[in-house]
Amino acid sequence: MLTVNNLSVQFGKRILFDEVNTTFSDGNIYGVIGANGAGKSTFLKILAGDIDPTSGNVFLEPGKRMSVLNQNHNMFDDKTVLETVMMGNKVLFAIKKEMDELYLDYNDKNADRIGELQVRFEEMNGWNADSDAAAMLSNLGIGEEFHYALMGDLDGKLKVRVLLAQALFGNPDVLIMDEPTNDLDFETIAWLEDFLANYENTVIVV
Structure with missing residues (x-):
């Protein structure tokens, strides 16, 4: 599923990881633990492709989809809450967006393309x-009263929940979450724990 090969990370003279090799298999939940500053978040960012390692590589099985809990709470301020969640599945959202644009200018020339998109959709x-x-x-x-609101109009705690929904949306094959319970109440944490306990795909969490 997701494989780490000879991964090394060095910042200046500090060696954070040295030739790490591991495999994250289907259907398992993995916890990354360590002291503050040990490199937990850096490791997740490397898995997600946000940071390049000094050497080595990360390999995701072809055809598999990875989703990452976004830490930038203001990235989607100009989007509605529902749009933000659906953007968690980038391919699906892109298909929907293209179809909507083509429908606005429907003609014989784009009919075939619309048909192709509808099949994939x-x-x-x-x-x-x-x-x-x-x-x-x-x-x-x-x-529901918030579903069509702009993200920019939500407070910080609601934004965290929307971004969590975005990460979970569409049943990703690999789900990566860095401290997902931050700013969640007890009831929501309990729901998340139950959701992950029954999740059939791979979860990697700090």
Whole structure:
């Protein structure tokens, strides 16, 4: 599924990781533990492809999708809450966006392209994307009155929940989360724990 090969990371003279080799298999939950400054978050960023290692590589099995809990709470301030969640599945969201744009200028020239997109959209269960995203938000305590609000109008705690829904949306094959319980209440933490305990794919969490 996800393999780390001879991974080394060095900042100046400080060696953070030295030839790390490990494999994250299907259906398992992995906890990354260590003292503050040990490199836990750096390791997750390397797995996600946000940081390049000094040497070595990370290999994700072809056809598998990775999702990462976003730590930038202001990145989607100009998007609605539902849009933000659905952007968790980048391919699905891109197909939906292109279809919407083509529908606005429907003609014989783009009819074939729309047909191709509709087939892919249906294969990805795209017609249920809105309701799936709404259900995920509701499970995280975000009522329907917020679903079409702009992210920029939400307070920090609600943004955290939306970004958590974004990471979970679309059943990713590999889910990476850095301290996902920050700013969550007890009820939401309990829901998340139950969700992850029954999650069939790979989870890597700090």
